[in-house]
Amino acid sequence: MALLESTHRRKNPLTGRWVLVSPHRNNRPWLGATEAVNESVLPKHDESCPLCPGNTRANGDSNPDYKYTHVFRNDFGALTPNESEQSQSLESDNDLFIADEASGECRVICFSPKHNKTLPELEHDALHEVVKTWKDNYTELAQHYECVQVFENKGEIMGCSQPHPHGQVWAHSHLSTEIEAEDTQQLTYFKKHGSAMLADYVQKEQADKTRVVFENEHWLVVVPFWAAWPFETMIVTKDNIQNFSQLNDAQTDSLAQALKVLTTKYDNVFNCSFPYSMGWHNAPANRSSDEQHWRLHAHFYPPLLRSATVKKHMVGYEMLGESQRDLSAETAASILQAASTTHYKKTAGHTDDA
Template sequence: MNNLEFTHRRKNPLTGDWVLVSPHRNNRPWSGATEAPSGEALPKYDENCPLCPGNSRANDTHNPEYKDTFVFKNDFGALVSEQSGTEALADAEQNPLFEADVANGECRVICFSPDHNKSLPELTPNEISKVIDTWQSNYVELAEQYNCVHVFENKGAIMGCSQPHPHGQIWAHDHLSTEVEVEDKNQFAYQAKHGSNLLGDYVAKEVAQQDRVVAQNDHWLVVVPFWAAWPFETLLVAKGDVRHFGQLTQAQKDALAEILQELTIRYDNVFNCSFPYSMGWHSAPAKAEDDSHWRLHAHFYPPLLRSASVKKHMVGYEMLAESQRDLSAETAAKILREVSTTHYKQGE
């Protein structure tokens, strides 16, 4: 399937969604053009940043003088653990056209580093390891109470990130989010039909073909998935039988730190800029009776298309019909493979 240089559709087996691929619209050699770094250089410490060590946040809360990661309950979280007025839903007559349900949960913010000006690709593997340890410990704690725990990061103003200080979030709730529920059903159906793990089989196929592989080590694989919708979308998936974040061993976490640094450096080096994206981990539901069909994985959805300032807009046909892309997954993977693994700022 490495010569699909004509208009066709590809199916995402995790969601059942289709993407329209139109490689003839972008079937020209990659020029390798890069943009100059955009924006002003950030300081190591910003006295006005609510995430920097020692600074004040909402309601006169002050951050400690933290040295690596720092976690706090989101001051403006979208979910709360307890709320009033929920009796109205229980008493209301549910109509199939007007269904509603209670959504209780908790939102946390994770600062990756005390340094205001260092995003993941600029951290050392040891520093990234501390982020991973923090992800894991918070996941384990929240999974004791909630069925669905989302660990994610929005990077860059273009992705709606309101603070440049490197940070991510964790949202936890008892209901299954739409994306996790769909992936749960499709992975279960695949295993029931084929007797094997969907993403386990996918890892084996991608490693054998190599066309869409961006990076890999003993424990992890990064590919531009066959069904990618965003131009430089990637899938980071565990090679072994890991079903949720709480199961990661020290060796797997060390390898994850290395491959996260490599992938995010490759991203930044495509256009010599701080590459924006939304990324997030998908784990098996915490309260699942059987999670053998699951494989821990993370999705990276970066919007940039041709430069640091030109993004892919999911509008029109994408909003009203289905996703469409010009740059093939194979070409995107080749571009990411061929950029340097030394961060562009190290040459400044």
């Protein structure tokens, strides 16, 4: 399409926001040499790490000798439970000074006892346990909170304060801004078309195939048409599923496979531990309304652009106007499609596979 080869804007139907695309600046497959990062070699167990098995955390608690995942309440959580029986009102009659009470719970999920193994380096059974842990914690917290956010910040460049591979779960009664926007947009689409937005989107991307990175029986991995980050992707369910609690064993197992493929491809783009922020969007919980307009999905937002050390910064126009990208979604997809599903550490002379 001629439009897609010139400067244009694309609308994100999940949020209603736009992204400016300037393909003439960088609309070509990556042909330059990949720049490897001098990554530090981490031990399998770090005596000073508060997330490793058997070690003591800042609050004095000791981690068990866990074999797969380990979950604990965040010692420095951004949300705290509302201990009072009656909520305090923060309402104001002034439209310029509006506040609302926010309470909830924050948990940390250690993906593995191994201090030096990120998601793409885990075996399938270990990844299956990660997905099952996401499901179990979502199911428990959704009984008490309307919004349960499962996410991971990978790498120092994304503000990760601990190198031990881990993610988080934040649960609260209010709808986060992103979930509220996606809920509104998906419901509007459903009322207009009589079908779920992401169900229709999956079918369109399956037919087009240009932006599809991977798919199996239950999941589609795609660079979304409206992607803002250079190698942004979504993992979307192909089934009629609104939240984690609905996953069966087959869907859980195939999600572990999709995670393995995507995160391995990420690492292989620039032969580095590819940083990103990722998170799962579930339909709001504890609501009496039908949530058929929703489909469970995850967003991956990696910042790397041209090499392992060149980062895309959302500054200037992106902060004051709208998101902008040079590398088109289609070009990013072609790079990820071409990336190997065998992790680079398995082919670059690395011998530590334990």
